[in-house]
Amino acid sequence: MDKQNHDDPNVLLMLRFQGGEEGAFRILFEEYRGPLLNFIFRYCQDRRVAEELTQEVFLRVHKSAQSYRPEAMFSTWLYRIATNICLNELRTGRYRYETEFKGPDEHDASIQYDPVDESTRVKTDEQMAATEQQRQVQHALEKLPKKQRLALIFSVYDQLSYREIGQRLGCSEAAVKSIVHRSKLALRDILKKAGMGI
Amino acid sequence: MKLTCMKYEHDLVAYVDGELPPDRARRIESHVQSCGACSAVVAECRRLNALPSPAVIEPSADFDRMFWTKLAGVRSEQELQAGGWLSGIVSFMIRPSGLALSAGLALGVFVVALYLLRPPNAALPQQEIMAAVDLDLYANLDVIQNSEALENFELIEVLDELDQDG
Numbered sequence: 001m002d003k004q005n006h007d008d009p010n011v012l013l014m015l016r017f018q019g020g021e022e023g024a025f026r027i028l029f030e031e032y033r034g035p036l037l038n039f040i041f042r043y044c045q046d047r048r049v050a051e052e053l054t055q056e057v058f059l060r061v062h063k064s065a066q067s068y069r070p071e072a073m074f075s076t077w078l079y080r081i082a083t084n085i086c087l088n089e090l091r092t093g094r095y096r097y098e099t100e101f102k103g104p105d106e107h108d109a110s111i112q113y114d115p116v117d118e119s120t121r122v123k124t125d126e127q128m129a130a131t132e133q134q135r136q137v138q139h140a141l142e143k144l145p146k147k148q149r150l151a152l153i154f155s156v157y158d159q160l161s162y163r164e165i166g167q168r169l170g171c172s173e174a175a176v177k178s179i180v181h182r183s184k185l186a187l188r189d190i191l192k193k194a195g196m197g198i
Numbered sequence: 199m200k201l202t203c204m205k206y207e208h209d210l211v212a213y214v215d216g217e218l219p220p221d222r223a224r225r226i227e228s229h230v231q232s233c234g235a236c237s238a239v240v241a242e243c244r245r246l247n248a249l250p251s252p253a254v255i256e257p258s259a260d261f262d263r264m265f266w267t268k269l270a271g272v273r274s275e276q277e278l279q280a281g282g283w284l285s286g287i288v289s290f291m292i293r294p295s296g297l298a299l300s301a302g303l304a305l306g307v308f309v310v311a312l313y314l315l316r317p318p319n320a321a322l323p324q325q326e327i328m329a330a331v332d333l334d335l336y337a338n339l340d341v342i343q344n345s346e347a348l349e350n351f352e353l354i355e356v357l358d359e360l361d362q363d364g
Binding site for chain 1: 265
């Protein structure tokens with residue numbers, strides 16, 4: 001285990017869980033269920049499927065405890081599992097989801113709006129334009145190949161380096177550079193075609 | 199796109215993402231400053247990187263409960279596979295749905311036990327039957343060896359006459 005992983009408190013939690021401390025797993029579950037759910041939701045755009053897949057990721061983590069080796073940051077390992085599940089589970093058709101983007105449900109109480117918006121419930125023109133832009137971007141993401149879509153989510157929304165993206169996708173930095181290059185230019189072209197200036 | 203642009207076009211996105219070695223980044227920077235087409239691509243990539251993040255969702259109210267229920271199911275399966283299978287079978291057998299199966303199995307065990315514990319002389323074992331057949335054949339060996347003669351009636355009559363004469 002290199003020093004970087006040794007310093008990761010979540011690696012230590014995972015090792016404690018490996019040693020039989022069930023409470024350590026619960027802490028990891030509570031810390032990562034939200035971020036993982038959002039990552040998968042951005043990918044598949046279906047809340048029900050995103051929740052099922054997020055639960056699947058944690059079931060895998062639980063099952064893999066005995067074979068866990070702290071060879072990377074805990075989050076890298078966790079997102080690698082999530083990435084594999086996104087790429088594989090949806091490919092098998094085990095989880096069917098709507099490919100048509102529906103946009104976030106504004107009546108969904110769990111969606112966190114801007115605090116100002118929450119108090120007034122009135123959207124300014126600017127906010128409405130931003131929401132429309134988000135909707136179009138999500139719709140454009142749906143049209144990208146799966147691996148390009150994942151690379152874009154990691155690059156644009158999570159602001160990860162190519163090295164980190166490579167660790168999560170399981171490919172080299174050179175491959176990530178190529179995937180990100182193609183995915184960003186493809187997204188740009190789709191948005192332009194849809195009449196959305198960027 | 200100019201010919202010189204082709205040398206840089208595959209690095210423009212990585213340049214915006216800050217993923218190039220310093221030397222390469224400097225060369226692209228000087229090219230972009232003098233090239234309208236590449237400068238436009240760089241500007242578009244910067245705007246893409248600044249796209250607003252989608253709305254954040256929270257796990258639904260029963261998300262946790264569903265997960266822990268699933269985990270409990272997986273665990274009981276694992277216990278069943280990892281040696282706890284005997285206790286699993288016992289717990290199934292004593293359930294109402296398992297009672298019919300239990301009764302059937304008990305009846306089967308009873309019948310097998312009856313067969314195995316039957317009296318020794320109730321029937322001759324197969325090996326002894328074969329030995330008896332062999333003994334019978336041995337006793338009538340002459341007859342068996344002349345079985346072709348037995349089928350010839352004229353020969354039997356001649357043999358009979360010779361026997362009486364003798």
